[in-house]
Amino acid sequence: MVASCAEKTYIATTIGDVVAAARISRTTFYREFDDKRACFDAALEHCIEEVRGAATGACSADEPPAQAVREATAAVLDLLAARPELVHLLVGEAIAVDPAVVERYRDLVVPAVSGLWGSDEEGETHLDPWLAFGRAQLLIFDRVTAGDAGGLSELLPEVVYLAVGPFAGHDAAIEEARACPGPVAGAAAR
Amino acid sequence: MSWAGRRRGGAVSEPRARLPRGRHGLSRETVTSSQRTRLEAAVVAVTAAKGYEAATVGDVLEEAGVGRETFYELFADKRDCMLAAHAQLVDELEARVRVAYLGTAPWPQRVREAVAVALEFFAERPPVARFMLIELFAVGTPARQRFQEDFNRFVALLDEGLDEGRVNGGPVRPTRLAVGAVAARAYEEVVVGRAAELPRLVPELTYELLVPFVGEAAARETAAG
Numbered sequence: 143m144v145a146s147c148a149e150k151t152y153i154a155t156t157i158g159d160v161v162a163a164a165r166i167s168r169t170t171f172y173r174e175f176d177d178k179r180a181c182f183d184a185a186l187e188h189c190i191e192e193v194r195g196a197a198t199g200a201c202s203a204d205e206p207p208a209q210a211v212r213e214a215t216a217a218v219l220d221l222l223a224a225r226p227e228l229v230h231l232l233v234g235e236a237i238a239v240d241p242a243v244v245e246r247y248r249d250l251v252v253p254a255v256s257g258l259w260g261s262d263e264e265g266e267t268h269l270d271p272w273l274a275f276g277r278a279q280l281l282i283f284d285r286v287t288a289g290d291a292g293g294l295s296e297l298l299p300e301v302v303y304l305a306v307g308p309f310a311g312h313d314a315a316i317e318e319a320r321a322c323p324g325p326v327a328g329a330a331a332r
Numbered sequence: 333m334s335w336a337g338r339r340r341g342g343a344v345s346e347p348r349a350r351l352p353r354g355r356h357g358l359s360r361e362t363v364t365s366s367q368r369t370r371l372e373a374a375v376v377a378v379t380a381a382k383g384y385e386a387a388t389v390g391d392v393l394e395e396a397g398v399g400r401e402t403f404y405e406l407f408a409d410k411r412d413c414m415l416a417a418h419a420q421l422v423d424e425l426e427a428r429v430r431v432a433y434l435g436t437a438p439w440p441q442r443v444r445e446a447v448a449v450a451l452e453f454f455a456e457r458p459p460v461a462r463f464m465l466i467e468l469f470a471v472g473t474p475a476r477q478r479f480q481e482d483f484n485r486f487v488a489l490l491d492e493g494l495d496e497g498r499v500n501g502g503p504v505r506p507t508r509l510a511v512g513a514v515a516a517r518a519y520e521e522v523v524v525g526r527a528a529e530l531p532r533l534v535p536e537l538t539y540e541l542l543v544p545f546v547g548e549a550a551a552r553e554t555a556a557g
Contacts, residue, residue, distance in 0.1 A: 150472070150473065151472040151473055151475075153385060153470060153472055154472050154473075230476075234469050234475065234476060234479070235469075237466060237469040237519075238469040238470045238475075241466055241519075241523040242523070244523075245520075245523070267548075268543075268548065269540060269543055270536070270540060272520075273513060273516055273517055273520075273540055275516075276512070276513075276515075276516025276517070276519065276520065277509055277512035277513050277516050278512075279516070280483065280511075280512040280515055280516055281508060281509075281512055283479065284479075284480060284483050284484070284508075287476040287477065287479055287480040288480050299503040299504055300503075300504045300505065300508070300509065303503065303504045303509075303544070304509070307543070311548060312543050312544070312547050312548050313547065316502065316503060316504070319502075319503035319504055320502070320503045322503065
């Protein structure tokens with residue numbers, strides 16, 4: 143399902159495509175899923191889990207929050223670079239099938255990142271974390287739709303900036319972005 | 333009121349109100365262009381209302397008051413018509429943002445004005461907003477290329493209007509973050525059916541756009557207007 147949606151989009155995907163790619167019978171398909179949409183929803187859950195696994199596996203709760211964010215972001219970008227079909231499914235296809243899906247996983251990510259910084263500090267309004275998530279998503283989708291999933295790691299400074307800025311402020315976020323390894327100068331020149 | 337309805341009586345087209353039959357003295361180009369405009373307006377209205385998948389060419393013809401034969405003279409299929417309408421709307425949005433952004437006011441003010449016209453563009457015709465930001469993704473793989481082209485077109489426009497010496501660099505590229513902010517926020521509001529209320533977000537979105545360029549304190553000042 144994931145492969146077919148990434149290749150030809152959800153709408154063009156038939157159950158025939160899915161069973162052929164999975165080398166299972168139609169009977170088996172219908173034993174597992176009521177219909178194409180149910181299969182898509184399950185595939186989506188699977189993608190979300192995969193991304194979550196990469197993020198949580200790359201950092202630990204004892205680290206300083208900025209370091210945890212940097213490591214988790216790098217791991218997620220690596221995963222997406224290796225498997226750009228996840229990006230197609232989680233962004234373009236999710237929007238086509240049901241825009242509410244995007245909100246659902248955003249609601250998992252933002253509190254998780256926010257939690258790294260502990261309870262909210264008083265006063266200061268920094269960047270909006272919910273919007274920062276959408277911005278990061280579009281930067282990633284832009285790379286993948288350009289056919290440059292391999293270059294996703296170049297987005298590390300920007301995604302880290304967006305993940306740190308809402309909680310620690312612009313200045314700290316720029317510092318963290320600057321501290322990211324990778325071809326920062328090349329990315330900035332584009 | 334649908335977009336098609338609102339355009340009725342406009343300079344470009346009179347949807348439904350067909351052009352005179354017989355010897356009307358209008359050039360072939362005028363007739364074709366009117367029909368094209370009506371069909372593009374109709375595909376927006378129908379797609380936004382029913383969703384891309386459910387919308388049929390028949391629905392579009394009925395909304396536009398144009399015959400099937402004419403439709404297929406102008407477009408290969410529903411998707412072709414949809415993509416043509418989409419391109420037209422992106423051109424329109426870009427033209428409006430361009431005028432607002434490439435003015436003579438100080439740069440941060442121009443950013444604010446660009447944000448304002450973009451949000452107004454979506455707010456004045458919520459079906460257009462839904463069509464551009466959500467339904468596009470239902471057309472299949474060409475949507476990906478469209479997204480890609482449009483996103484970078486607005487990044488280029490923002491780059492074009494940067495003040496000389498205002499470095500768009502460092503570890504992040506603020507113009508990309510800026511386009512992402514407007515698109516992401518507009519998308520969120522459209523999903524929950526609040527496109528018409530987008531203009532109220534001008535101050536906070538201006539702030540979000542400016543922070544990566546100028547930091548939080550300066551951004552707050554400009555955003556307040």
